[in-house]
Structures are given as C-alpha cells and as structure tokens.
Amino acid sequence: MITCVDHMLGMELLSPLGGRVPVPTHLLYRAQDPLLVELLFHDPVYGPIPWVVSRELLARGMPAPSGEGDIRVWPTGTGPRALLHILPAPPDGSAHLVAPLPALAHWLWRTYKLVPAPRKADALDLDGRLDRFLEGLT
Template sequence: MAIRIDEPLYMELVLTAEERMTVPTQLCYEPHDPFAVCLDFHVGTDLSAPWFVARDLLAEGLYRPTGHGDVRVWPTGSGPDAELNLALSSPHGTARLIAPLPVVAQLLRRAYQMVPAGRETERLDLDAELSRLLHGIT
C-alpha cells in the first residue's frame, strides 16, 4: 500500500481580475493524517508554504461552494477545464488560488480509496497525538 499520495500541479494565484501568477504546488495526502490534504505552494527555489485543508472540505468544494473562515472552496466551469477556487486567509493576508479541478478530484479519489470516509480514526494514534499536544511537540 502507498504510504503517501503526491500530485504535482500548477495553481494560479489571482492578483487582479486580469492578472494571475502561476504557482507550482504539490498536493499531498498521508494516511497518518487522514483528515487533511496538504497544499504545498513552492514560492521560491528553496521556500514552500504548506497549507493543510480538510479532505472533506475539498471534496465537497468539487461540487458546491463550501467552507468559511480561513478556507473557502468552490467549483467553476465543467468538464476537463473545470477549476477549483480556493480562498485562503490568515492574519498575514488573503489569497485566491485556482487549481485544475480534475487533478484535485483524482487525488481525492485516491485518498478515499486509501482511507475510506468514516474510517479515518482507524489510522490515528490517539495516544501519540495526545502526548504531542500535551507536551508541545510538533
């Protein structure tokens, strides 16, 4: 069984209504963190900015607008040209990114095959997570 799913893609950072910037991105899913998908934005040769997004939030966002607060997701278009929009916000600013929806959908299909919905907790080591939280280990 695969230990990790990686899917490289190019996302677009929306700068203005007319201007976008291409951002190389790596989507990652690891069964030891079954509820999350990592979007690792490569912002420089050695720099990356990872965001962890709920797997179910991304999956719902393939079909309808969802999310609130720090992460909102919605689809636009249809077929092979469909796009997945992500609005991300943090205390440092906001960003709107666009991903090819079929690529995200493929990663999510593989992730749900690896860890089916409703079975995520079978992959968690709750004692280790609790110890990590209580002792401040990251």
C-alpha cells in the same frame, strides 16, 4: 504498503487586477493523518509554503461552494476546463488560488481509495460523488 498520495499540480494565484501567477503546488495526503491534506506552494524566494486543508472541505467544494471560516472553496466551469477556487485567509491577508478541478478531483479520489471516508461522512457518499464527477469528464 502505500501510506501517502502525492501529486504536483499547476495552480495559479489570481491577482486583484485579473492577472494569474503560476504556483507549482505539491499535494500531499498521509494515511497517518486521514482528515487533512497538505498543500506546499513552491515560491522561488521563500521556498515551500505549507497550507493544511480538510480533505472533506476539498471534496465538498468540488460540486458546490463550501467553507465558512479560514478557507472557502467553490467550482467554476464544467468538463476538462473546470476550476476549483481556493480562498485561504491567512492572518496577514488573503490569496485566491485556482486549480484544475479534474486533476485535483482525481488526486482526491486516490486519497479516498487509500483511506475511505470516516463514518460520519459515509452518509454524504463522497466516494460516489467523486466517481460520478470523474466519469462525467471522460
């Protein structure tokens, strides 16, 4: 039985001066912890740096800005070049990451196939929203 959905994704760290640094990122979703997504940022010096994010926050941030606390997400662009911005605010500073939205959306859609949205999120039709978004990319 499949209990996790994982994927390697090429994210980028945006510098305040406008530069971009590639950040290979391992996305990991476990059915045992259905509300959370783990992002493991691979740093050549420090090794994997884990972040835990709400799966619902990522899903809500794909069509429109979402999040008010430690992590904010928002989309830019359309089609295959669309990006999802992820702004985590750790205790020692902040980081601005971007991910290819179509690849992230497809991976997230796979997590909802493994474990459907909880009852409280059913009214939001997150599966339907992700399906419509992915259909628009083809």
